[in-house]
Each structure stands twice: as C-alpha cells, then as structure tokens.
Amino acid sequence: MAELTLVQAVNAALAQAMEEDERVLVLGEDVGVDGGVFRATDGLLDRFGPTRVFDTPLAETVVAGAAIGLAAQGFRPVAEIQFMGFMYSTLDQMISHAARLRWRTRGRLTCPMVLRAPYGGGIRAIEHHSESTEALFAQIPGLRVVIPSAPNRAYGLLLNAIRCPDPVVFLEPKRIYRTIREEVALGTAVAPLDSCFVLNEGRDLTLVSWGASVIETMAVAETLSRDGIGAEVIDVGTLRPLDSATILRSVEKTGRCVIVHEAARTGGFGGEIAARLADEGLLFLQAPVKRVTGYDTVIPLPRLEHHYLPSTDRILTAAREVLAFE
Amino acid sequence: MAELTLVQAVNAALAQAMEEDERVLVLGEDVGVDGGVFRATDGLLDRFGPTRVFDTPLAETVVAGAAIGLAAQGFRPVAEIQFMGFMYSTLDQMISHAARLRWRTRGRLTCPMVLRAPYGGGIRAIEHHSESTEALFAQIPGLRVVIPSAPNRAYGLLLNAIRCPDPVVFLEPKRIYRTIREEVALGTAVAPLDSCFVLNEGRDLTLVSWGASVIETMAVAETLSRDGIGAEVIDVGTLRPLDSATILRSVEKTGRCVIVHEAARTGGFGGEIAARLADEGLLFLQAPVKRVTGYDTVIPLPRLEHHYLPSTDRILTAAREVLAFE
Amino acid sequence: MTRVATFEVHYTRLIDRDGRPTQPLPPLAEDRDAMVEMYRAMVLTRTFDTRAIALQRTGRLGTYASSLGQEAIAVGVGVAMTPADVLLPYARDHGAQLLRGVTLTELFLFWGGDERGSNFATPRQDFPVTVPIATHLPHAAGAAMAFKLRGERRAAVCLCGDGATSKGDFYEGLNLAGVWQVPAVFVVCNNAWAISMPRAAQTAAETLAQKAFAAGMSCEQVDGNDVVAVRIAMEAALTRARAGEGPHLIEAITYRLADHTTADDASRYRDDEVVGAHWEDDPIKRIKAYLVDQMDWSKEEEEAVIAACSVEVEAAAEAYLAIPPQPVEAIFDFMYETLPTDLAAQRDALLKEVTRRG
Amino acid sequence: MTRVATFEVHYTRLIDRDGRPTQPLPPLAEDRDAMVEMYRAMVLTRTFDTRAIALQRTGRLGTYASSLGQEAIAVGVGVAMTPADVLLPYARDHGAQLLRGVTLTELFLFWGGDERGSNFATPRQDFPVTVPIATHLPHAAGAAMAFKLRGERRAAVCLCGDGATSKGDFYEGLNLAGVWQVPAVFVVCNNAWAISMPRAAQTAAETLAQKAFAAGMSCEQVDGNDVVAVRIAMEAALTRARAGEGPHLIEAITYRLADHTTADDASRYRDDEVVGAHWEDDPIKRIKAYLVDQMDWSKEEEEAVIAACSVEVEAAAEAYLAIPPQPVEAIFDFMYETLPTDLAAQRDALLKEVTRRG
C-alpha cells in the first residue's frame, strides 16, 4: 500500500508490469532520461535499462506503428503520446492496424499494446494540449478505451490494460494527475477492464461520467445528498467495450440520468450512452437524459477555458432540472 | 436538366463550381488524366487545364495540408481522397488545422476547402475500401460533414459545399454511385447544407438514415405503406451541423424512430441523434429508439460483407418491433 | 563554405535484357539448380497471376493486383530470405509469399475476399499484405527492433511501391529503423507508376534510393528485372542486417506491365506502345534467355516447368473455389481475444436473423 | 555498378564566435545600419524573452517557449523576407514575427492564452504559430503553390526544429514542394535538442539538411548563430524561389540555451556545463563583438539599444496586462462563418449561466 497521486500510480503500474513481464516495453518521446513530460515514466530507464525503455524520434505515427510491429512480435509495448492532441496522427495506425491485426489474420498475429496519453483541459495549456476526443478511439471496433479517474483505479486499470491481449488506448486525465492522493494496493489489479465503477449509490438520479469530470460529478452528488437527494455516480472507467448493463441497472432504479464529460457534446461518447438508454432503457426514463459537456467548439485557450469545462454549477443545474421533471 | 448518376452529378457539380469560380481547384491522387479512380473528376483536366486540376503524390496528409495552405491563400480547393479508408491520415490536419484556422486567428485566415471521398461498403472491395467512419469527422467542431444519397442532392450539396466558407468533408456513397439515375437541375444548388431532407411523409414511424442506406430505408417505407403504415423517411444530408429540429418534429408526430446507418453502431453518428431524442424528444417517444447499423466489428471482406450491411430485412424487423411497441 | 557530407547512389545490373551477363557474375549464376528454382518461381507467380485475373473476370475473385512484369523482385527477395526472417509484403509480392510458404490456395482465398487468406499455415510470423500504402514500414521497424532486443539473427523485409515513397509513414519508418539501427531491409519496387501517376509526379528526387539518405541509411538501385541482381543485393543487405550492421534500402527498378488492378484501365493514362516496349525488359524472358544461352535449358525442361506450374495453380484454384465462406458469425471472431458482452448480443441477433431468413 | 547520383551538403559560417570574419564578407556586413538593425532585433527578441519568462513565473503568462540562443535564425529569416512573402513560424520565431510586424503586445497575448494573439494587425497573411510539430510544412507547400498558380513573385517561409524533421508531415511537405517546384524556403532550426532528445536520437542522418535530398530539393547548412550567414543564405534562397527556381532547405545550426519551455527542467537531461560552453556561441555576443571590432559600436549606442528595447517591451507587457479577456461568448465566435442553430443554442445557454452566476 502506498499513498500515490494518479501520475504516480501510472508510474507504479508501469514499473509493476515491467517487473512481472519482461515483454513489457516503454517507448515514446522523452520517456527515457526525462521520465516523460509529466514524469509518468520517471525512473523506469534507470530501473529497467535501455532495452526496456526507449525514446523515439518525434513522430507519433511511427511510435504507434513500431509498437504494432513489436506487439506482433510478442512484446507488450506501452507507448506514450505526450498529449492527446498529438494522437491524431496515430489514428490511421490504430484504426487500420492495431485494431485489426488479430481480426485480419484470424488470430495469427495479435497486437497487445497500450497507447497512453494524458488528456483533457484545465491545466492552462497552449492550444492542442487540452483535448478530450476520446470518442474518436471509442468508436473503433477492436480497440479498448480506458480512462481512470483516481489513483487506485489508474493503477489497476493500467496494469490490466498492459496484461490485456488486445490493443488498449489509455487516457489519463492530466488535470487530476497530482490533485488527489489515495492508497493504492500495489501488486494487485483490482479494477477490471470491462465494467463501470459505481462510486456512490443513490436512488434518485444517475450521474454518469469519466475522467477528471468525475471529481465535479462527485462534488455535485455530495451537494445533492445534503438536500437528501441520492445521486448514484457511475465512473465509466472503460468506454469500450462499454458496460451499459451497470448504467441501465442504475437508471432502472433512479429513472433519471445526467451524463457529464469534458469532450464537446455532438458526437461525444455521452451520446452513445444516451442512445443506449433511449433504446434499452426507455421505459425506465422519467426525465430527459441530459448531457453536461464541453461546448461544440474548440476548447478555448486558458483565458476562457474555465467557461468551457463542465463545472459543478452546470452539472448541478442539469441535475436539478432532471430531478424537477415530471 | 440532365439524367445523371450520383458520380456524374458529383462530376457535374465540380465542373459547375470550377466554371463559376476560378478559385476552385481540384486536387488529389489520380484526379487528372485518370479522372479519379471512380471517374468523379473525369474530363476536368481537359476542360480546365493543369493549373486548376492537379495530381498529388501518394500522401493523404499533405493532400489535406496543402489544401489548407491553398484555402488560407484564398483558393477553394476540392481535394479527393480515393477511399474513406485512406482519410485517417488526414484527420490530424482536418482536426488540428482545417477546423480551427478561422477560430484560431479570430477570422483572419479561413479554410474554405472540401475534402471529398467515396465511402461505404457493398462493392465487394478489398480491405479498407468499404469504411463508414463518418462519425470521426462529424464529431469535430469546425467541420461540416455532408453525405448525399441521390444524384440531385449530390449535385446541390456539393455545389453548396464548395461555395461554403467553412471546411466541408463530403462523403459519397459509392455503392450507389451508378445505380440510380435522376434528373439533375444543373446550375442551381437547391440542396441546402444545413437541413435534413424529408423524402417521404408519414405519421406512424420516423426512419432516419443517410448515404446508401437511404435506398434500403425507402424500400422499407414502401413495404410498410403497402400495409397502410406511414413511415416518414428523413435523409440526414448534413450530419454536421445537424438539423435535429426536422427529426424532432417528425418524431413528435410519429412517436417512433428507427435510425439506419452502415457504420458500426457504437460511437456511430446514430447515437448522437438518438441522444438528442432522449433529451429534447423524450416526451414524444412511444417506443425505444432502435438503431439498425453495421455491427461493432470491422466490415468483413466480400464473402461475408452482405451480412454486415443493414438490409431491408433488418430495417423492417426493427420498424415492426418499434411499431408493435406499446 | 565547407563540404560536410557527400552521398552517392549506385546501380547494379548483372544480366541484360537479352540474358547476357554485363559483368563477371557471382557463383549463384553458375548454380543451375538455383537459377532454375528462381525461374520456376517466377513462372509460377505469373501463372497464378493469369489465373487470378481470369477468376476475377468471371466474378470468382475480388479486385486483384497483378504482379506482371515485377516477378523478379518478389522472387529475388523471397529466395534471399531465410525462414526466420519476417516478410512485410505489399500487394504485388505474391512471388515472395509463395517462396515463403504461403500456398497458392491461401493467396486465392485472400484475393477472393476471405480473411482466412491471411491466416496462412506458414510462415506464421509474416505479416499479411498491407493495403493502406506504406503503413507497414513502421511495423517493419518495430518487428526488426524486436529481433534486435532479443538478440536474434533475423531481419524484417518490407516491400512497397514507388508511390509509397511519398507517404509520411514510409519516411517515419525508415527514419526510426535508421536511428535504432535495426535489422530491416526495405525494398522499393519502382514500377514507374502509382495507378495513373508516373514516377516523376511522385517526387523530384532523382532516384528513390536516395530517400534513405534522409534516414541516414545506406541504399542502392538495382535492375528489378534482373532476378540475380535483386537476390545478390538482398543477400548482402540481409547478411549485414542480421549481423547488426543496420538497415538498408534497395530501389528495384521495373515496370508495371499490367493495369493497376483489375478495376483499372491503364489505357486511359498511358500509351500501349510504351508498355509494349517495356515487354523487352520482361524479367522472365531475361532469365529464360540466360538459362537457354548459358545453361542449355531445353525445350522439354521449359515445357515441364510450364505444365507443372499450370497443374499446381489449377489445383489451387479448384481447392479455393471449393472452400465455403466462413460461417456468418465469423464476423465477430477475433475482434477481441474474448467476445465482449455487447458484441455477443449483436452476434446472437445476427444468428437469429440468419435463422429466421432460413 | 554504376554511379547514378551524387549529393553534397555544404556548411557556411561567415563570422566566428568571436565576431571575426572567417572569409571575405558580403556587402551587407559593411552596411552599419543593416547590421545594427539585426543586432537590435536580436536584442529586442531576447528582451521580450526575458520578460515573457518573468511574466510566466508570476502567473501572468502561459507556458512559454524561449528563443534564447537562436535569435539569429529568426532575425536572419525575418529581415530577408519581403512583406509580400508569407511566414509559417514555429514556436521560437518571435524574432521573425516581430520583424514581420507582429507587435510585442500581440506576442504576449498569444502566449498569454488569448486567441486574439494570432489575429495580428500585420502581416495579415502570415500563419499563426503552429503547435503540432511539423504539421505546417504541408500548409507552406500549399500556400507557395497558391503564389505559383497566381504567378506572384512571393515565397512561403516555413521554420521548424530538429525534432520536427522526424515527422511524416515534414517529409510529405518537402516532397510536395519539390515535385510541384513551388516558391518555398524551409528552415530547420537545429538547436540540438527536442525537449530531452538530443539531435542524434532523432535520426541517423549525418546532417538534417540532407533530408531535402529525399524530396529532390537543394539544401545547405549554415551556422545558425551567425545572423549574417543566415540572412545571406535566406536572401539567395528567396530570390531563387521567387524566380521560380524551386524550393530550398536550410539547416541552421544553433543551440537551445533555455529550458525547452517554462514547463521544462532541462537539468534533468543535460549537463549545465555543456550548456555553459554553448554560451560561447551566443549569437548576440557574436554580432556585438563584430559591431564593436569592425564598426566602432560604442558603449552609448549599446546602452541606448538596451534601454529602448526594455522600454518597448515594458510598454507592451503593460498593454498586454491591461487587455481584458474576450467576452465569454467569444468561445463560439469564428467556429463557422455563421453560427449554426445548435451552436447558437449552446451560446445562449452559456450566456444565461454566466448571467445567473453573476
């Protein structure tokens, strides 16, 4: 057990995975001596040496592509992209190859790789450093998309992602990289890759979220509880494959649902969840399914950025609106 | 007026746009002498010469990127990508630049370009030649995403896309490139870029679709009408910005909705439409919103491909299920 | 002004278009069995090609990419490799795939639109044909890195076309292979065309070989219609690569005698006459001339090879045509190691639908 | 084996680190006004840099990329360009942007996290700073093609770092510029590092200049700490480009004296001593030594330049700090030419929320 921040938990999970399986490699820009721009790979080069941890040239396509080649050859590469805004040039490799190598060869070649990147806004960064475009990956059959929202789950999910025989895109909410500390049970990977986490139980309303927005969502649940309203909070740790059963069960109980994510609304992954509710959960719904999200714009530069991110205020307003609905 | 197939309508719209505005350029792999692999640019080189129509090297990133540079300099480039499966390496340029140039410079530089590509399955092609991943583009703020489903609308929509001051992704359902002929009113662009097309009116059920699937969807409406059931068919010609008002109005009337698209279900754009119904249209809904889509897999190679595409059979089953719902 | 670096590109041809040596030949060229083996492989490749096109024309195969005219490259590459090496082929490498152990039936199956065609029984570690152009060069760098990390004396061999050299993935792959000094050999099959785009429209570079300089990689040009030149260059590059001396790029110059694919009509963009002239450079004609002139290749031997190849291809085509499609639920197989719940539901729905339809 | 192509890379330095000519100098070096203009521009750039870092440290500016040590490149490029040319800068080109007419206040605004910083009053057609590395080379090829198509005597000038040369976009952009023969000049600012990655970890290529050979483009290396060498090379390249003689690539060799950005701690990955040694190559020190030695640059003149630059930067910083943020609804401005209905609804919702919050 250790008290860790989220980024430390990522680091610890990488170290654990490398320890337990020598096929695990860490690669990416500045992951070696520098330990990664957010220090997620700090100390790994010293500990595991240059045949396990290596820097790559500044070229995201080939970072993903080389990871695919390594994975097809039996390694378990964990590649870091410095910011989600620089993942777009990995999409072709991830869609056309990582997601399909097993399928295309009927299981002959596989692609057990992890593509990690910090994502999301709120750190007052320059353009392209605050993106939340997880739906780009979450819509690709063959990929798994995992997003932790706390140190303990980050540790468990990453360890399971690395052990997973399928390609995993692992997105880390960098806004909360260092804001929470939590006991992490080292060596065990308790957070499974295929189910949502119910963080708070409640009978009146279901709040569904992932990533950094889980923090504000939990805060709203607490506010509501002071008014005697029970909000069930679901952290969608794994967007794909989506465990909609947990969400449906909750909405069956509460009849009301608000989905919260940082990404722009239109085409965001909240739409998929609402769509499943509109199909399989229609009879449970006692109120419209609201989405509290980023606006359908580019995320603004720091001076206006805070207006863009779903605030507790906006979540609370939506929650009350849904609760008031008859 | 002329009787044209869809691909001929595309060709005619390109010619018309080049005729009326000398800033319009056509570029891409094999668009010149060869006239494009589907002949969409046939004859344009002869007619407008090599300073208006030019081949590019085999490099999709720079096709999109050079179009951005040309557009910022006042041209109106219409770039062709040979198949949607090769658009993935344009995503970085389209997301990071085309969609944002205006926003980033507060209107100083703009990006009036069109990125065209044939898309969809059903032509018994080799891998990567049958993709329907329109949701990748439709989720990007700043882009417009347009998909015609008949020659006349293809002509009008493309002409409007080229005239549009914003970047447009224009996806052409190649399965029906040559299967329908239709009178096209040359020289006029009647199909607006921001509204859905109601192809069939009905009071009992709303069928929402786009691209080649509109054909099967219309066939189902016809079948239903023989049973005295009125299905309203909405062709979402422009996915982004989405005219949800038309869809909502229809569902307000019918209370039932089935969404049909070729793309894989999870994260497909049908989810966005269903999500808007689950919010703004919840009170109208008398039955679950069903999606008839490709499965959440890679689209199979030709030998199994037909099982993947939404068939009239599957659409009809879903429609009857929704109609039977009480 | 100081000169800080100089580079040269060299070109090698050992046997000219009439089958005559252009310079003293390596021992390989004296080895009748080896020469016949390559000849036979080239003839088999072409026989397969002809049959594949015929099957496509009659609707029994999908869109097909012919290797007509560039059999010497695939065969030169295929014979130079050892089983432990790994091939990352592009769409015209049937010859190399066959030499590696992929069966004719598997090739037909692949081009027939069946995923099982990429699940060949041997060689298990070779990559399937990569369709998105140049996207496999990064895989080659990664796979070769795997060999290096494990200290194995193996090499990755990656082929692509002239058009492929324009793409970012090509360059990123080469650059990574260069800086990591991995055992990889890259072969650019310069067949003068990328669909309708002539070589000169791809790049202003005088040679395609020189693209390797951007990656700090050694390179050379060979006559891609001279199977001996291709093989010798490949063997040397592979030996160096396996010995840890780094990657290498070979530009093999040939000509696409066929349409781009069965979906293409090359007469729209190039003169039949020019193509006709290139038949003089036919790599099969060349090695046959060499065999006849230098090795007493007899009419009987020739006929035997032709006949054997036909029989083999015919049998494979029949075997292919007899293979039923996969069961419909195969759509869901191999998406993930284990089927996620929501996919399982979709699978059940499809099976129900199929049953209902009967 | 025939040699089919040869290539050479040359390196130019005109003034050494102590300000002494290494060879007969061009007329420019005799032109006191011109030399002082460049010196002043370099000092202004560095003064801006120092102030920007101070603002960042006190929370009044965002993450900032210093150009410390590479001012000679941006300035040499900026002075060589005419107003009609178009600049496509990367993040350390403050010096060039200033010479182009972007104001110090606009630069502060950009780095302060305000979109209006890229809407500079002049030059209207220059591109904003491109953040995703190397993605602007394709734009440069496109913009230059626009000049060519319109028959304008203008050139696109595109700068990037050494790290950028590894990326596919870099290569695709160069290759297209080469094959289209557009008026573009590419400048690689080789400052020895890409964050923590030393130049040797990016590529096995002996020089970065030679990457141009892959695109059939001419190239050269210059001492990037020698502003005269940079400017002379740029002027020549621009003249050729505008005359339709095609694109060119210049590798300008310098050293990143600062941390990568204000978010970086370079001491994690490089020795302070090594960095210290590179201060000997400081481009400002060099031109100042030249001015003092060759042009009787006086203490008073020096002090006047320093003081004027300080005043200018201080005034700009104050002006920047006085600019209120955009109104909140600016989030929705400029997404499309006209606001689509669903965005208008979101805009209204935001405004209502802001009003409610008070």
Ligand SMILES: Cc1ncc(C[n+]2csc(CCOP(=O)(O)OP(=O)(O)O)c2C)c(N)n1
């Ligand atoms: C990324 C990508 N873009 C476009 C295509 C369509 N396409 C298939 S083959 C081809 C030309 C390839 O030319 P070359 O690399 O010279 O190989 P060749 O076909 O001549 O052997 C093109 C453009 C593709 N498969 N992949």
Ligand SMILES: Cc1ncc(C[n+]2csc(CCOP(=O)(O)OP(=O)(O)O)c2C)c(N)n1
């Ligand atoms: C595509 C992309 N990947 C990663 C980054 C993060 N990043 C910002 S600057 C930088 C290093 C750039 O090095 P170089 O090109 O040498 O320029 P320098 O910073 O040294 O001037 C990196 C990796 C980025 N901005 N864009």
Ligand SMILES: [Mg+2]
């Ligand atoms: Mg070719």
Ligand SMILES: [Mg+2]
């Ligand atoms: Mg650098």
